[in-house]
C-alpha cells in the first residue's frame with residue numbers, strides 16, 4: 001500500500017494531531033461508502049443477548065462469543081466515561097450485535113458498522129434501528145473490506161476512540177491501518193482464531209502473520225495471546241507508537257484469542273517486553289530470553305538431552321492485563337448486574353481470575369498440575385493445596401483464566417516438583 005499521507009502535507013504532519021468529531025467541523029470530509037437502508041432480510045430469526053433482541057439472518061454469529069462482546073462493551077463504556085467521547089469503528093460487524101451494544105450499553109456517540117459482505121446490510125440496519133433512528137446520526141453502515149474502510153477514515157482524518165476488528169484465523173493485515181485510524185490513547189480490540197499457530201503447528205505461518213516463530217509449548221493458549229500482542233506491538237512500533245494490553249482473553253470456543261490494546265506515542269515507560277521464550281523439555285523450566293542473549297541460550301539444568309530447549313518468539317513477554325482497568329470493568333459489570341447472574345460463562349469468575357493473573361511478579365506461561373505430577377511421579381496435587389504451600393514458601397501464585405487445572409507462579413518447576421512430592425506425604429485433610 002502506498003503512503004496514506006496527503007502529498008500536500010509536510011512530512012512533520014501527524015494525522016493524530018487533528019481530531020474531528022463531526023462533519024460540520026470538516027467540510028472536506030468525503031462521504032462514507034454507505035449503502036442506503038435496505039429492507040429487512042425475510043429469513044432472519046431472532047437472538048437475545050444481555051436483554052437485546054436482534055436478528056442474525058444468514059450472517060456469521062456465535063453465542064459463545066458473548067463474553068468477548070461483554071468485555072469489549074465494558075471497556076468501551078469505561079473509555080466513554082473517562083474521555084467523554086466514544087466513536088467506534090466495528091470493522092467486521094457481522095449482524096451488528098457489537099455495534100448495537102456499543103451504542104446501547106457503552107453509550108457510543110457514533111458507531112461505524114462495517115462488514116465486507118453486503119448481504120448483511122438489512123440485518124445490520126434493522127438491528128441498529130432498534131437503538132436509534134437514522135436521523136439521530138449515531139450510526140452508519142458500510143460494506144468495504146476492513147483495510148479499505150480504515151484507510152479511508154484515516155485519509156479523511158476521521159479517527160476513532162475504539163476500533164473492533166473481529167477477524168478470522170491469523171489475519172494481521174489490518175494492524176497498520178487500524179493503528180493509523182485509532183486516536184492516541186484510543187483502544188484497539190483485535191482477535192486471532194488460529195489455534196494451529198499458537199500450538200506451534202504452523203511456525204512459518206505464525207512467522208508470516210505475527211513475526212513470531214512458534215513451537216509447541218505446554219502453555220500454548222497463553223502463547224496465542226502473546227503472539228497476537230507481539231505482532232501488534234511490532235506494527236505499532238513501526239509507526240512510532242507503543243501499545244499497552246488492557247486485557248487478554250482466551251476462549252476455547254474456536255479457539256479465540258482477543259486482546260484490547262491502548263495506543264500511545266513514543267517509547268513504553270516500562271521498557272519493551274518483546275523477547276523469546278525458552279522451555280526446557282528435560283526439566284520443565286521456562287525462561288525469557290532477551291535479544292542480546294540469543295547466542296547463549298541454555299537451560300540452567302544443563303541438560304545433555306539434544307534439542308531439549310524449545311525456543312519461540314519473539315513475542316510479548318509483559319503483563320497480559322492492566323489490573324486497574326480490569327478492576328474498573330469488574331466494578332461496572334457489578335453496577336450493571338452482570339456478576340453472579342447465573343450466566344454459564346460467569347463473568348465475575350473470569351474477571352477476578354484475570355485480575356489475579358495481573359500480579360506483576362508472575363511470569364509468562366502457566367504450569368499444568370498434570371505436568372508437575374508427571375515430573376514428580378505422584379498423583380496430581382489438589383490445586384488449592386499446592387497453591388497454598390507455594391504461597392507459604394514466599395512465591396506468588398494465581399490461577400489461570402485459560403486453564404482450570406493450571407497455576408501461574410514464579411516458583412521454579414524444580415520447586416513445584418519438590419512441593420508436589422511433599423504434599424503427597426501429608427495426611428489428607
Ligand SMILES: C[S@@+](CC[C@H](N)C(=O)[O-])C[C@H]1O[C@@H](n2cnc3c(N)ncnc32)[C@H](O)[C@@H]1O
Nearest residue numbers: 060061091092093094115116117144145146166
Ligand atoms: C467473526 S465474524 C463477525 C462477528 C461479529 N463481530 C459478532 O460479534 O457477531 C467476521 C465478519 O467479518 C466479515 N469479513 C470477513 N473478512 C472481512 C474483511 N476483510 N473486511 C470486512 N469484513 C470482513 C465477514 O463477512 C463476517 O461477517
Ligand SMILES: [Zn+2]
Nearest residue numbers: 280283299301
Ligand atoms: Zn532444563
